[in-house]
Amino acid sequence: MGTFAAIAVFVYGLIPLAFGLPPIWRQPEQVHLSYPGLPGSMLVTWTTLNETDSVVEYGVWGGKLFELSAKGQATLFEDGGFEKRKMFIHRVMLTDLKPGISYVYHCGSDAGWSDMFYLTALKEGADWTPRFALFGDMGNENPQSLARLQKDTQIGMYDAILHIGDFAYDMHEDNARIGDQFMRQVESIAAYVPYMTCPGNHENPYNFSNYRHRFSMPGNTESLWYSWNIGPVHIISFSTEVYFYLNYGLDLLFKQYEWLQKDLEEANRPESRAQRPWIITMGHRPMYCSNADKDDCTQFNSCIRTGLNNTDPPAPGLEDLFYRYGVDLEVWAHEHSYERLWPVYNYTVFNGSKNEPYVNPKAPVHIITGSAGCRERTDPFVPDFRAWSAFRSTDYGYARMQVFNSSHLYLEQVSDDKNGKVIDSIWLVKDKHGPEAWL
Template structure:
């Protein structure tokens, strides 16, 4: 009997090892996002293998030892465009009936494997908002990753918005680069919402990784994470996919434009912030600055591609953030190429047109600085540091931004800027 018992233990051990090596159902790449409903929080994660006859879920509650609520997840099987055509499995669940300002604890997975217990504080739109905004962040020279993680866990940030160009590139090495990047940002993205939309490095195979790795608010047109809007208290955020312009996708551009115009008709928020990937204005090595065909068509439009700048002006957009150029630059309020200057460039009252901020310096291999560009008449500040922009909604009359250095003087705030609007 003893020999039989030992044999059974050995058999169970071998079978367990075989199952572990035949499929990888470990929970990876946990990240939060907003749905647009401030009483919800979406959690998305990934497994490398399917979960046959198993239902993935999130369990959550008010303490780490009492995760009393459960929400089932949906699963998307999708193929990477690499030569190995690797299949991955993205799981998405929505935690509902959340109370703003309340801390929640949660764990995701299935009966086969569970994640660690994470926590988040449900955003409270009645309170001031502190947000990191940046583009162009990779693991190679990704100097902003650790400072963003530290800012998240010290309670300095409520939301992160990554405005395109993630990982460089999510699809590389059969998607392994994307896996590595998503695991690297989990220590921040599992604790505060990590909002995204595509840049030029996410275009591959019809935005395959952007569509399948993330869960953004539904736009009612394509519902594919490529453009979205949401209200956060006094602010209305709109993200737009400028790659539709750069890739010559006229049909999609027009659909997005019509959605954008209709979205703004419904907007009643005090502040209006637009998020892009490609710049409308910036300083470059060219004497004309950002004046490539892709810049002009996005800004001014033509018969097939409706331009965006006039819509920004007509609807009194306050700030437009974008990346793509791997540096930081803040500009005066701009109206059709003309800067609207005032007495104090760091404190602008009741601007007549949008302020434009280029914040593509979070960390990639081809960083640039002021010496790499010719300052334009509309330029206020240009910085050569790695870092991200911190946006602060103070109240109904004041917002501010400043640049957080993440390389030379980690955490040092630079280029403080305020808008006052009565």
């Protein structure tokens, strides 16, 4: 290196990189929202690579910018890779938000602020019509549906997004830099509406540490399982991965099952079910699928569905539990495809009627939507339809859901391959909810 080049390196501040010193990086990034389950609230989460204060400045849309301020705290996260990369995860709770009112906000500190975003506080009570985008299995390489989701979100089509496991492909790779890249990409949707998640199999390295630290879901289970209410819906998110990664502790499987049972009991109390009649579950690996990849859901005795007999004590499955407590809709991902099932229990179809299968069905409805786009591409199906399979597609895409009232729920699948065309849709109509609906 010549004298001039050496001076340039020093003058322009590149000398720390030459000596391998970590950069100073206080600028907020990877901004995303979640709903903490408390009316009038929203949780803002973001990342910096150096420690800073945690502040959100905000104000009512059309009013004075940033006239309100809230402070939170940052926690240090150390990735499990060989570099042991460190980052700071910031969390700030916004409270006393007015239902249905939009706010402009940014986050950070005097050391650096994020871009400006907006959010709309969720409406309170059960008498309104929440709208969702739902999908799983989206990576930072080939995230084919992201541009369309970004446009949908920023024009106000959704009140919440449900990402049903498998992020980034994979968050831990390159010492968690792939996780950083992905969270920067989904900021374009997750900074505008609550981005509600559940863990998938691709999150498993280092005991799901990137997932557990980066996301901020309700409850105190590090986002592994939780429930929340929105409009006339009670949504339960859980981990299917406790059935597969027993090396992280069999106790997690039983703790989750016990929690699920208690949560479903509470949701089925007459006063609870009267206010929020719809119970929807979201978990990554499905109980049923007709893909040709020999995955768990292709087995007749899927462990998600029937449990595990090789543990002490045997681990219970989830199909009987969800049926017993009258779960209306079960949404899944993992298979890189879309599949809609007829109402099904124990491999038996229980349509409401021949002409109107989803009007007062006698079993839960399952939807698999795992083709948002990732480097693993899409998954093929077996040639012949299973008796319980109603519609399937290998197009890249995602689902939309709107819960209109206590009796009517609408679902549709959008094909990104077909320029946003709706390739499948159903109305799920129920005069009764709960286990008595199966009678």
